[in-house]
Amino acid sequence: MSRSESGTPAAPGAALRGAVxxxxxxxxxxxxxxxxxxxxxxxxxxxxxxxxxxxPLELGGVRTAASVEPHLRFLGAELRGGAGERMQALFPEGYAFTHALYGxxxxxxxxxxxxxxxEALAEARWALDRLDSPAGTAPFPREAEPEYGVFHAGWSTYLLARIVELAGGPEQAPQEARRLAADAEEIAAAFDASLAGSGSPYLAAYPGQAWPVDSVAAAAALARADRVLGGAQDPERAEAHAATLDAWSAAVRERTDPGTGLIPHRVDAETGEPAGPARGSSQALLLRFLPDVDPAWAAEDYRAFREEFRSGHAWAPGVREFPAGTGGAGDVDSGPLVLGLSASASAVALGDAVVYxxxxxxxxxxxxxEPLGAAAGREHRAYLGGALPVGDAFMAWSRTAAGxxxxxxxxxxxxxxxxxxPWWRLSWQAAGVAVTAAAWWGAWRAVRPLLPPRPGRPGSAQIRTAQ
Incomplete structure (x- = not known):
């Protein structure tokens, strides 16, 4: 027991202050x-x-739109501040992807x-204007068929179709409807030429390079444009486009990945034959568009995708980049892989789950x-502190998929x-309990020497004042 100079026991508070x-x-x-x-x-x-x-399936439409609005405000402000250019510096389609997904x-x-x-219509039109700007078209080959290549044509036409649809149809947006008809015809003509020539259903995004997911997006844009235009389009042209899509679908089904039966990640630009297996990042993306072309086919492939690319880890229900039983390294398409799981594929697959x-x-x-993204902010809300706006754009697109x-x-x-x-959260909760307990044990070890000794405990007087 510590004592004051008079020999009487010091109060615990005095002992603590002396120790400090x-x-x-x-x-x-x-x-x-x-x-x-x-x-x-x-x-x-x-x-x-x-x-x-x-x-999003639990929230419903209005509540989902409200929950995503702060993320969209963040994206709109970031894009106006140069986020598209920053994303372009990270990968070849960064500018186009971020603006298209935002729109x-x-x-x-x-x-x-x-x-x-x-507001949605005004912002979607602004995003399309950015895609059409020199910055939006610069990475792509203007001389390609369709112009600027299939990636740019597919995404910009699909966004245009959604704009005309949201505006209320061709009668409410006649100028945009005329452009939509022309852009759809350009895509159809490019598919027809490729199918009649090499027989390949896959158009080039860059000279000598073709990724099936880009052509799936373009085929979906063609199908969606025809539905949106409806009676405003020449019946003969609509019938011709339907024939194009039938021929395109048949050619794709003849060139699937032999290991999974799914559309491959990359193909030979001349023949359209697979140049590698199906992968989670491209499957998650193309499955978002395939229902526009053929819902029954899309449902079959979604089932196979869930079977082949589901996580092998009970504690992490994400999406693998490579089919079960195979492996590989991450790249610009998949992003870094964690135990074989792709963050980008998992984010896009959320939208697939909503669509299906x-x-x-x-x-x-x-x-x-949601916990891994650690979204923060109120009026402007971003994942991971807003470090990667294109990631926020993919998540916003996934969460609003029902639109x-x-x-x-x-x-x-x-x-x-x-x-x-349904028990996958238990492992995370157990880890959280362990980390929290360790943190508080460390805090106790740091505080304990400052506390007054327990009365009557031999050797417990760790804090003594000068006698």
């Missing part, structure tokens, strides 16, 4: 340790709450909540993505594969 005066560094360490424990507890608690975030997400939001329609009415997968992917496809694609006759385990 003699060892101020120990007090600072204790304060930091406690603050760190509080921060860890807050982060773990926030993560647990976000892991239960309702999926489509805005159009989807306006469809989900009619009260947002006017796959409620368990949508819930699991939402529950995994493009209000009616979920019916599942195939044999249904969908087994859903992710």
């Amino acid at each position: 005066r003699r060892r101020p560094w120990r007090a600072a360490v204790a304060v930091l340790a406690v603050l760190a424990a509080v921060a860890v507890t807050a982060l773990v608690g926030t993560g647990w709450a976000r892991a239960r975030t309702p999926s 489509l997400s805005r159009a989807n939001s306006g469809t989900l909540d009619p009260d947002r329609r006017e 009415g796959d409620e368990p997968a949508a819930a699991a992917l939402t529950g995994l993505g 493009e496809h209000p009616d979920p694609v019916p599942p195939p006759d044999d249904g969908l594969p087994a859903p992710p385990s």
